Amino acid sequence: MNQLPIMQVLPDLKRILTDRTAAILIAEPGAGKTTAVPPAFLEEPWLAGKTILMLEPRRLAARSAAGYMASCMGESVGQTVGYRMRMDTKVGRNTRIVVVTEGVLTRMLQSDPSLGDVGLVIFDEFHERSLHADLGLALALEAQSVLREDLRILVMSATLDGDRVASLLNEAPVVRCPGRTYPVDTIYMPEAGNATLTTPEKSAAAAVRRALAEQPGDVLVFLPGEREIRRTEQELALGSLPPGTVLRPLYGQLPQPQQDAAVAPAVDGERKVVLATSIAETSLTIEGVRTVIDTGLRRTQVFSARTGMPRLTTVPVSKASADQRRGRAGRTAPGVCYRLWSREAHDHLPDDNVPEIMETDLAQLALELALWGVRDPGALAWLDAPPAAPYAQATALLRQLGALDAGGAITPHGRSMAVLGAHPRIAHMLLRAADLAAAPLAARLAALLQERDLFRGPAALDSDLTLRVEALFGFERSASSGGADPAALRAVQRESRVFLAQLQAAPGEGPGDISRSGLLLSFAYPDRIGQKRGDGAFLLSGGRGAAMREGQPLARSPYIVAPGVDDRAGQSRIMLAAALSEQDLLKHHADSLLEEREVYWDSESGSVKARRVTRLGTLILKQTTHERATPEETESVLLKVIAAEGLQLLPWEKGTTQLRQRMEFMHSLRAEWPDMSDEALTDTLEEWLAPFIQGMRNLRDLQRVKLTQALEGMLDWNSRQLLNKEAPTHITVPSGSRVPLDYSNPGAPVLAVRLQEMFGQINTPRIGGGKVPVLLHLLSPARRPMQITSDLASFWQNTYFEVKKDLKGRYPKHYWPDNPLEAVPTNRTRSSK
CATH class of the missing domain: 3.40.50.300 (P-loop containing nucleotide triphosphate hydrolases)
Structure with a gap:
């Protein structure tokens, strides 16, 4: 060990941790940091006989590091050097260096936030940025700040942004060490x-x-x-x-x-x-x-x-x-x-x-923070703070599982869940199962969910999780794999024993009634209770749609629970599920059921209806339709339907449409006039439309809405007079005809009139108090546009004679004077002779 490159920097590291409470070691592969650094601090005065904890992300590496350090001391693991990991601990009364795996450090901090017997916490391979490493460092920094000013923290890695970590650790010094690797x-x-x-x-x-x-x-x-x-x-x-x-x-x-x-x-x-x-x-x-x-x-x-x-x-x-x-x-x-x-x-x-914290499920992190007493993760120091949206979903799930109260504080049930150390879903299921004397089955289900699938090949395509439980039970009874993967069976068996030990249940006890699998899974996944839609499709209680592979027997079940869901497609794919009886659903999820009277829009009949429903999330479990909506309820639903599906549901007749367009023209001139755009009208339906739909219940009734009156109701008497004056419906042209104006483009209202009817008029008609010239569409006798202009005087002077040649050739029986300003306007056929 004396040959290791790390020996060159250990004096600097010792000096820093004598004067400071934090340091960062960036040592290249082969430097020997994992096994040489912890023993180097054993005799430091500031350690004062306390323990050194080293967080090692992986179990295999933890055992290997502890074994190597112990062998270098001529000892076996459990003497000076030991390790702690889930369901595997080797420490003794004289152990001074404890290598711990992820989750164990968190449990130690939760049980003793001051880490009273610990003098140094080492975070090895921190560059892996596991969720528990980030959490452990955040909690250790909080403990150091509030309870243990003398607690030392050392962050070690081979590849790491040392400056970022140094900033997090109050500008802690960074020590760098070359590695010992061959080309x-x-x-x-x-x-x-x-x-x-x-x-x-x-x-x-x-x-x-x-x-x-x-x-x-x-x-x-x-x-x-x-x-x-x-x-x-x-x-x-x-x-x-x-x-x-x-x-x-x-x-x-x-x-x-x-x-x-x-x-x-x-x-x-x-x-x-x-x-x-x-x-x-x-x-x-x-x-x-x-x-x-x-x-x-x-x-x-x-x-x-x-x-x-x-x-x-x-x-x-x-x-x-x-x-x-x-x-x-x-x-x-x-x-x-x-x-x-x-x-x-x-x-x-x-x-x-x-970093794992940026892309993984944060339910367990949120539970640990609640147990620590933190409701807002921003109260702790993070290298990367938990992202807001996944964290909010995590806390919502914890409230659904009963781990948090409405204010976000941890409940007694949440504390019991945290002690188990499993994912909150699994922990909640195990605790509920224990109350129902179903711990053996729950332990096996928990293990099956956390280990790889027992089945390979075509058998793995069957989504029914109870088939896996049966295979596992058969293996336990007769050691026969029954076509399942023997290695996977053994792994699940080992993991289930861990859960049984946590629940203090007998390891040899059979799983009991396997048909209760769906019920137990529903405790873990209350948001993934599925209601049959047909053709293998289900609506999940959390609002997501999901479907099974074609030909699944489980697809016939009215209700399922789907712990295994792949959400990569538009509709989630159900990979693992179990049937859930309606009786169990109503009995054991009674506290989550919501009974309410509901007024809704029935799209099939196109009418407002009322019903009394029993809901679980988005699922409707029961409903009775012998209800009648009140006029106020009906009005509210109709307005929502119009807002959602569009104003085209209303009877827009020609005159009503023109009125709306005229009002929009006035709005373009005067901002104080009502905005008649779809968005504005939709936002104000309750103000201008509600009084005119009273007593109506369906789409047919909506066709009777007096829409012109509704729009006019948005104007007072003076505004209506001004509308008629500045945005007239018609303009009387020189021939005496009253020609309608087209306001479909409020910026350029159109007057489409035959050219002969405009003889004698010099200038373009204007509206909007003389501010806006109309856009003239000058038509042929056959009412085809021959010229579009907003400058009539210029047309007579510059363009008329070219147009006249064409019109005279096509319409020889009509009157095409040489001087249109002195000619008599007409809306009839007049010979040019």
Whole structure:
């Protein structure tokens, strides 16, 4: 350990933390920060015999770090160095360094906000920006500020924006340390990673064969998830591999012995190919790895604020992650990294991964903050504050689950949920199930929801979650997988035992009545209770539409609960669900049911109706239609329908339309006149239309509205006189005809008149108090436009004679004088002879 690069900067780090309460360490891969830094502080005077906590994001890395530090001291884990993680703890009375995983630090802070026995909290690999790391740092800073001025905080990372973190930690000093890595050659293979030509597992398998042929040592392959790892194993099994080659999967849900086998050095005569997720990206040195193959993909959970539903998605890695992965090949010797993308594609990768707090479900964060006593996350210091819309949806869900009261304060039930440490949905279901003596079934359901699907192939297409419960129960009774994935069954079995232990239920007890699965799931997902629409489609209580794959037996159920929903399409796809009986729904969700009298618009009959309904969210569970709306209620609904569907529902006759246009013309001249646009009229329906629809109930009645009177009612007597004067309906032309004005364009009202009827008039008629010349459409005897002008005098002088030639040729029986200003106007046919 004395050879590690980190030893060069430890004196500076010690000096800083002697004088200050916070520091940042940016140490490149291979520097030795994870295992060398915590022991270096054990004898510092300011620690005063207290404990050092180090947050390590991943369980495998936490166990590995604790084991290595203990071995360097000549001890076993649980003596000076120990670890704490969910359902796995190795600490003793003399333990001074405790490596903890995410969630454990949060629980420790919640149970003892002052961290009285702790002198230093280290946040390792902080660049991963997990939700719990951000939360833990925010709570630790609050504890330091309010309760423990002497508490030291050290943030460590290989790649991190040190200035931003320093600003968050009151301008804490930043210490930088070079790493100890060997040269790594980078080979780009864009043809292998072309998604249009191949899949990640096929390209990874091809790259493995190439690496085994070209490079020495073991191979580490980065894949986005367990599914791709399994498929890559299958691809590699299809062809021959060099003798002695062993495949080792490595992902978070893998049993510990198999994880340890993946990390351990290969035995003599073997070459190891480790197929890993991002779990192997940091804090681990896998002995013997000389080659890294990177698919450039990672799996992440993205929360949709639009639907309130999270979904797993596969995205490209960031440049920082790609560099971390590449560095795994140079930890113990020179290596090679095969990147299954092009140099150009690499330039377009994001610099860093998006922090988890910015794109994941925030329900658990909101519950922890409420337990801490914070209703507004802005009260704490964050590197990136929780985004407002997802956080608001999270608190709304917590209120629905009974974890928060109306004011946002945590309830006793919410405190019990937080103690379980599971997602609030799961915690609420487990607690409700315990009250119903259904904890064994709830524990299995919780495990099934958190682990990978038990089924593979066509069986996985069946959405019915109870089939998974039956498969799990059969496995527990007879150890027969029944076609399900044995590894997945064992993982679910282990996780269900964890939940049973938390509920203090007997681990060997059977799940009980499996038909109650839908009821228990409805406690966890009250917003995803679905009501049958037909053809496999359901309306969810949260307002979202969702549908099952075609041919699902579960689609016949009147009610379901859908914990597994993919919202990528316009209508969500139901991946997992269970049937829910109406009896259970009404009985166990009685507190959430809303009974109300409802007046509504029935689009089929085109009329206002009333009913009494029982609702659960957006679902109508019961309704009676033997109700009659009051005149006031009917009027209100009619106005809303007109506002929503448009003014075209009203009887716009020719005269009414012209009146509206004339009033709009006056508004264009005088701002104080009523605005007659669709938007303005819609916004003021209650003022000008409501008195004229009293007693009406349907679309037919609306055709009897005296719309002209309604519009005129917007004007007083003087305004009506001014309207007739300045925006007349007709203009009397020289022939004596009263020609109507067209106000469809308020900026340029049109007078369409035959040319012969304007003989003798020199200037263009004007309206609007003489301010606006009308736009003359001068027509032929057949009433076809021959000229459009707003300057009649200019027309007579400059254009008439050209028009006259054309008209005289086409209409020889009509009178086309040489001097139109002295001619007699006419609306009849007059011979030119």
